[in-house]
Amino acid sequence: MNDSKKTSAEFRVLSSFESGKPYFLWDFPGVDCVQELEYQWHKKGKLKAVVRVAIQKDGKAVSSPGLPFGGIWIFGSIHTDELTQFVDRFVLDLKNRGLSSLFLTQPPKPYEPFTDLIQSVLFKKGFVQTSVFSHQFFLGKKKIKEEAQNLKEKLKSQKNELRLTSYRGQIMNFKFLQEIRNWNNERGYAFNLDEKRVIEQVSVFPERYFQISIFKNDHPIAHAMAVKLVPEGMYYFLSAISPSAKVPNCGDLILLNLFQLAAEQKSEFIDLGSSEIESGINHGLMFFKSRFSNDISNKVTWNLRF
Missing domain, CATH: 3.40.630.30 (Gcn5-related N-acetyltransferase (GNAT))
Known part of the structure; x- marks a missing residue:
């Protein structure tokens, strides 16, 4: 036949x-x-x-x-x-x-x-x-925009009191990647990233990769990288907070900028990634992401x- x-x-x-x-x-x-x-x-x-x-x-x-x-x-x-x-x-x-x-x-x-x-x-x-x-997601273009505004209002006073600033946008240089590696190593976390391959991908498709950085007194205390794996979605790829940073809710500030970035890019969904590795589940990370997600998919x- x-x-x-x-x-x-x-x-x-x-x-x-x-x-x-x-x-x-x-x-x-x-x-x-x-x-x-x-x-x-x-x-x-x-x-x-x-x-x-x-x-x-x-x-x-x-x-x-x-x-x-x-x-x-x-x-x-x-x-x-x-x-x-x-x-x-x-x-x-x-x-x-x-x-x-x-x-x-x-x-x-x-x-x-x-x-x-x-x-x-x-x-x-x-x-x-x-x-x-299991990947945790936040779905809905309109809902992303609303959540970004809600987080902004919630964290505004803390950001002003601690004199924190932030950057979100296209990647200007790759120093932040080394800081993500160093901070993860200091915390004892496994960090397996082919930086050479990532840099090559960023150089060919700079419009698909984004840097998020939080600063205190002009010194970086947290970084993240987000990627538009597909035009309609934003993937939360890498992140780290400096072990020496004594800033409450620093993770929330990263996610605020992620939602703002996704809203600016008119994303239909945010992929917060998986909180699992081969050896098991990072329950603390999964709980943290659950505060910023409205869907799960495998x-x-x-x-x-x-």
């Missing part, structure tokens, strides 16, 4: 890619891979679904290494049978290349509205969940052995 004929669809395999997809990090080479492939599903001349896969030296296919997530992305809408055929086709292609397994890290639902359907199809096709990380990694 010809699946493409049945759905008037076309399956494509690409080894060179056009830039400009909403998830801009796909424009950068994968980490530790020997080849990258992009599988596409087209119908009536329109792109309906895509997945980018990196082939690694150990014979595994991963979507996408070194990035917050990869997975299957839908453009417009897609029927379950079409999505199932798309998964069948790219799985068969990877099998025929002699690979051992496939890992897909599917983004949380605010990034991909069809993520529930995608994960249902993956489960029915024999994929197994290998990790689940980032799930799926594995299929061939």
Whole structure:
């Protein structure tokens, strides 16, 4: 049976890619891979679904290494049978290349509205969940603007009394990244960041990356980095507070600037990230973020052995 004929669809395999997809990090080479492939599903001349896969030296296919997530992305809408055929086709292609397994890290639902359907199809096709990380979100463009105003009023007197100032905007230099690293190390927190790769990404897409800094007497006491992983969303990527800073509610001040930034960028959602690592949950961080979130969605990694 010809699946493409049945759905008037076309399956494509690409080894060179056009830039400009909403998830801009796909424009950068994968980490530790020997080849990258992009599988596409087209119908009536329109792109309906895509997945980018990196082939690694150990014979595994991963979507996408070194990035917050990869997975299957839908453009417009897609029927379950079409999505199932798309998964069948790219799985068969990877099998025929002699690979051992496939890992897909599917983004949380605010990034991909069809993520529930995608994960249902993956489960029915024999994929197994290998990790689940809960991301806390604040959803709603209007609600973000309102929350930014509420936080501003709440923290205004403290900011004035302590003579605190702040900066939020595009990244001017990368000294703040080193301070984030140092402050995390001083607190005994793990800090695994490929700074060279981040700097390269910022240099190519400066409009997607933002710095937030809090100052007391012109000295930095807290920093954060936010990223527009997709045009409609703001991702709270990195942050740290100086261990020597004796400022109450410093985390709240960072989040105030994050919400103000998201409002200025007309973001439809803020992704506060996960409070989990492989060894467990940071309950204090999760509770802190819960004060600034109104939704939770999971980032799930799926594995299929061939």
